[in-house]
Amino acid sequence: MKQNRPVLEYRLWKGNETYTPLYFYEHIELEQILARRECEFFIKEGVTYKQVSSAKEDHLFVIYVEKYEENPPEPEDPASRGSLKLEIRELNSIKGHPLIESVYLDDHLDVLSYIGSSFTYFLNKEWERDSAELDEDRKVYVLYVTATGYEWESEED
Structure with a gap:
């Protein structure tokens, strides 16, 4: 079949x-x-x-x-060539949704593991998912998050 x-x-x-x-x-x-x-x-x-x-x-x-x-289309992000780029951004329109971190992933299951999660952890902070987007113009996935207030000290500090 x-x-x-x-x-x-x-x-x-x-x-x-x-x-x-x-x-x-x-x-x-x-x-x-x-x-x-x-x-x-x-x-x-x-x-x-x-x-x-x-x-x-x-x-x-x-x-x-x-x-x-x-809006006018934004140019492709050259850093996203050859991999899947995911930007984690703070949901804060007043500050222009500041970038928390960019991660480069191997496949769409890796992307899904981030954007499909309710909580993620970056910069020793817990972040709650608000929304996600695929920006085909820039060739980037974006995950919008808000800080929960939970923080911890890194073992490397």
Whole structure:
């Protein structure tokens, strides 16, 4: 029995059970589809989309989105070439969502292990997940977090 490869389609949700196909990905691994589905936001060509739902139709995975905001596209991040870059950023729009740390990962399961977790630990602090995005323009995943207040001293200090 031949098994069909997974396919991903982003659809622009217009309400009242209507939508328009936006982007179609035929050559994509299941792990990448699952990581993308975990992201509440998706950026492509300067447009930020917010995920409203997702579905699976046989081998077709669908992510329904609505337009959230538009900005000029940002250039690709050269540091993300050859690996999967994940930025961990503090959810603080007043400060411009400061970067806490960047990690470079080998595959989308590694990405999913971060963005699918409720809590992560960086800089000797505990951070609670707020949301995640895939910025296709910059070729970067971003995890937005807030500090819980829990801190510990490193054994190396």
